[in-house]
Amino acid sequence: MPNKSSMSKAFAAAFAVLTISIISGIITLTILYKSEINILNPTPPPTFSPTTTAPPPDSRLPTNLVPESYEIFLQPWFHTRIIEMVNVTSPNQTMLFTGNSTVHFHCTQAARSIYLHSMDLTLSNPWVMNQDTNEQIGVSDLEQQEDVNDFLKVNLEEDLMAGGNYSLFLAFEGEVSASLEGLYECVYIEGYPKDEDDENALRFLVATNMEPTHARMLFPCFDEPAMKAEFHLTIIHRRTTSALGNTAILVSNIIDDEWKYTQFYPTPRMSTYLFAFAVSEFTSIPSSHERVEIKTYARPEATEKGHTKYAAHIAGSTLTFFEKLFEIDYTLGKLDQIALPDLASLAMENWGLITYVEGSLLFEEGVSSLLHKEDIAIIVAHELAHQWFGNLVTIKWWSDLWLKEGFATYFSxxxxxYVEPTFKMKDVFMMETLHFAFEADALTSSHPLSSRPEDVQTIDDIRQMYDSITYNKGASVLRMLADFVGENVFNNGIKMYLKAFQGITADQNDFWEYIQKADPSSAISIAKLMDPWVNQIGYPVITINTTSGEIYQKHFLFNNTAESSLWWQIPIRFMSNTSDTSMVLLDVRGPVKKEEFISKSGEWILVNVNSTGYYRVNYNPENWERLLTQLERDPQRIPPINRGQLIDDVFNLARAKLVNVTLALNFTRFLSKERAYLPWDSAVKNLEYFVIMFDRCEVYGPMQTYLQNQVKGLYNFYRNETDNSSVPHDHASQHNQITAIDVACSNGLPECIEMAKSKFSNWMRSNSTNNIHPNLRSMIYCHAVAAGGKEEWEFAWDKYQSSRDTSEREYLQYAMSCTKKIWLLNRYLKYTLDSEKIRFRDVASTISFIAMNAAGQALAWNFIRAHWGTLSRGDESTMIMAVTNRFSTQFELEELERFASDHKVSSVKQAIEQTQVNIEWVRENKDIVLRWFEQETKKSNGFSSSD
Structure with missing residues (x-):
């Protein structure tokens, strides 16, 4: 990239004049552009104060200024392709943007200064107008306050008066970001296969990512969610490109041979984090909807090959579902979806212009797994739900982030x-949300769903809210509430809540109020019921004695020695083998006697039917044994979701030392005859903890033998389809086929490993993947590379580098982390430092994949410590948790604590606590677990435990 030099300064002046022209009229803009663009005498920026004034005491913007609207003019100077070389080392590319903004605001309290946000922008030409008198107010100076909150202070020569209406103009200049924040660049390759020597194959675009606090990197603004305003946007861009914004295009005209402008309709009142645009050469296809114009954009090659068809197909019907459910039409007349080569998250719900990373939106027939449609459908539904939760009704502050993210997760x-009933996604809710939330929320380092606003002040505080608690616990708590009050009452409350607060902001108390209004005859206070679920950390475990009917609750923590006095009002749905489901409300800490929970004639009692409650359940030993007997004799009597939940509960109770670890392991015996997906998935995820705790010691051998024996039946159930590269019809069975392959190959089942090696070898010989079904490629690639050496790994690397298929690249990215060769893993880690080899957005996931491999965990830990300055710009939380999840020794704990003292990383606190839990658990259970697996192995070989 060339230095800004005189060219950018000249354009800064030209652009200021150009903007005045635009304000007067688009026609004048067109005329003046050519005459002004060559002016090389820019107005110098004001002198910034050499001192820094302290920010407001609460680190938030003052509320005395209320923004009403922004007029924004932007010009990104980039070229979509490299068309010439200026010199040997510098291409023609210019990753610079210039522009200006005028924010109109109302003053509620007299002030001599204007506080707003600005970050990494060169500012100039400030002026303030009194809109009521049309008089200009002098600006004495600007102070860019170098603190964690990016305050810009505009000091005035006279006061703004309460009740007055004003506007602030600022010209600005900045660089397009390379870190996926604010206005950032995307680079991709046109055509297939990739030609490494063809500079003309490179293509560039720019797009925005403003959530949570990146709008300030593009233009000076009041960058807080409650400070909603209208946005009037005009973009000047290259004639070969198209511009997309939040709203439809009002007018677009050619300026000259090089440039055109696009002006958009005003947006609804919205938060700055939802402001969005993209400038690219992408193409689109439409979706069907009776009222809204929906288009899905992607690289021309991806559009041409039909990779956007599935996302476009489901978008219209998903939007229709929400419109009918909420009884509020989608507000805007258009909705664009765009698949970007790079995005910091999987997707972003910008109002009217939803951005997705390519892998979240594109489906490639013959390459993508059929199950990838589930991922796309869930993500599209999540982002469309945000058009109501977040966009239409907005949170007051980031401390209530769950009010949009938890709701969008729940309603997806x-x-x-509705859109894909054969996917049966309600059954998958437990795996996708509940168990992930349980895992994170069982540590004292967890946080409440709704934090106190004063506890979420800095940008780092805000970023830390984007975690499993906010998304998964939020959705799980809503699911429990819906089950308790009934779906009709819940949905009616949702409709009233959305109608009451559309266009403005709300908090959780507003939501409770409208759920209460939906059932006015209820004597239960919804606010009182829900208060501990959202304002306390953690969740309860209830213990039931089915002999006496006694029940009590306590705070569930993996660290069972931690003190806690927390308690909850708990809706309990239960059944027995002789009765249907019923519900009671446990509203005391206990113990208390409940006649409903007394077992009659040796029957078993099952609590938390369909896993709708956000709590765990422990029973007296007799009831555990009755449930275990039922599973071994006739598991169908217990719903599949509860078969999975029983496994998850008993394993986690064992981790918390509330039951013996052998009881948990006993609940895996019935799996040898189990064919349902949910129980197997739950067992595999829970046994993974045993694997990562013991895969470096003598427990691992007998554990592998046992798991081989348990999975044989499941593997053979699907073997004919696997060997013939076909898959079952229903999605649950397709998931389970993958589980069977992964467990069988991971634990050394010879026929599985041979199958993977054979299919991969055939691919290497024939250069065709026709003998590997897309559903199975990720697992087969991984286990073939694990069983192979340099040749297999480098074949995978070459395919990764040359493939333009997003799904195929994801399979290969994971597969290369599966090798057991230390030197190959070390080379793969080094590749993450080279953006020519591995894209920035894939760095954290690549390192995490390597850390999941027992052979790569120590390598990854050493690597991130050596390169933390570079790697911390990515998803640091994901990397930290991945590289430390095996830590179970005092030495590893001390290393982690040293790292924590050197680097202030929020996720390290959680990792330290988990390591402490692991150390204690391994110390107490290693010998017991070893004996159990050895005894089970003897039984499978025909020996009794007494032999």
């Missing part, structure tokens, strides 16, 4: 059930 499941 019924939406997909």
């Amino acid at each position: 499941f019924p939406a997909v059930d």
Whole structure:
């Protein structure tokens, strides 16, 4: 990239004049552009104060200024392709943007200064107008306050008066970001296969990513969610490109041979984090909807090959589902979806212009797994739900982030059930949300769903809210509430809540109020019921004695020695083998006697039917044994979701030392005859903890032998289809086929490893993947590379580098982390430092994949410590948790604590606590677990435990 030099300064002046022209009229803009663009005498920026004034005491913007609207003019100077070389080392590319903004605001309290946000922008030409008198107010100076909150202070020569209406103009200049924040660049390759020597194959685009606090990197603004305003946007861009914004295009005209401008309709009142645009050469296809114009954009090659068809197909029907459910039409007349080569998250719900990373939106027939449609459908539904939760009704502050993210997660499941009923996504809710939330929320380092606003002040505080608690616990708590009050009452409350707060902001108390209004006859206070679920950390475990009917609750923590006095009002749905489901409300800490829970004639009692409650359940030993007997004799009597939940509960109770670890392991015996997906998935995820705790010691051998024996039946159930590269019809069975392959190959089942090696070898010989079904490629690639050496790994690397298929690249990215060769893993880690080899957005996931491999965990840990300065710009939380999840020794704990003292990383605190839990658990259970697996192995070989 060339230095800004005189060219950028000249254009800064030209652009200021150009903007005045635009304000007067688009026609004048067109005329003046050519005459002004060559002016090389820019107005110098004001002198910034050499001192820094302290920010407001609460680190938030003052509320005395209320933004009403922004007029924004932007010009990104980039070229979509490299068309010439200026010199040997510098291409023609210019990753610079210039522009200006005028924010109109109302003053509620007299002030001599204007506080707003600005970050990494060169500012100039400030002026303030009194809109009521049309008089200009002098600006004495600008102070860019170098603190964690990016305050810009505009000091005035006279006061702004309460009740007055004003506007602030600022010209600005900045660089397009390379870190996927604010206005950032995307680079991709046109055509297939990739030609490494063809500079003309490179293509560039720019797009925005403003959530949570990146709008300030593009233009000076009031960058807080409650400070909603209208946005009037005009973009000047290259004639070969198209510009997309939040709203439809009002007018677009050619300026000259090089440039055109696009002006958009005003947006609804919205938060700055939802402001979005993209400038690219992408193409689109439409979706069907009776009222809204929906288009899905992607690289021309991806559009041409039909990779956007599935996302476009489901978008219209998903939007229709939400419109009918909420009884509020989608507000804008258009909705664009765009698949970007790079995005910091999987997707972003910008109002009217939803951005997705390519892998989240594109489906490639013959390459993508059929199950990838589930991922796409869930993500599309999540982002469309945000058009109501977040966009239409907005949170007051980031401390209530769950009010949009938890809601969007919850409503994505019924939406997909409507659009794709064969996916049966409501059944998957437990795996996708509940168990992930349980895992994170069982540590004292967890946080409440709703934090106190004063606890979420800095940008780092805000970023830390984007975690499993916010998304998964939020959705799980809503699911429990819906089950308790009934779906009709819940949905009616949702409709009233959305109608009452559309266009403005709300908090959780507003939501409770409208759920209460939906059932006015209820004597239960919804606010009182829900208060501990959202304002306390953690969740309860209830213990039931089915002999006496006694029940009590306590705070569930993996660290069972931690003190806690927390308690909850708990809706309990239960059944027995002789009765249907019933519900009671446990509203005391206990113990208390409940006649409903007394077992009659040796029957078993099952609590938390269909896993709708956000709590775990422990029983007296007799009831555990009755449930275990039922599973071994006739598991169908217990719903599949509860078969999975029983496994998850008993394993986690064992981790918390509330039951013996042998009881948990006993609940895996019935799996040798189990064919349902949910129980197997739950067992595999829970046994993974045993694997990562013991795969470096003598427990691992007998554990592998046992798991081989347990999975044989499941593997053979699908073997004919696997060997013939076909898959079952229903999605649950397709998931389970993959589980069978992964467990069988991971634990050394010879026929599985031979199958993977054979299919991969055939691919290497024939250069065709026709003998590997897309559903199975990720697992087969991984286990073939694990069983192979340099030749297999480098074949995978070559395919990764040359493939333009997003799904195929993801399979290969994971597969290369599976090798057991230390030197190959070390080379793969080094590749993450080279953006020519591995894209920035894939760095954290690549390192995490390597850390999941027992052979690569120590390598990854050493690597991130050596390169933390570079790697910390990515998803640091994902990397930290991945590289430390095996830590179970005092030495590893001390290393982690040293790292924590050197680097202030929020996720390290959680990792330290988990390591402490692991150390204690391994110390107490290693010998017991070893004996159990050895005894089970003897039984499978025909020996009794007494032999």
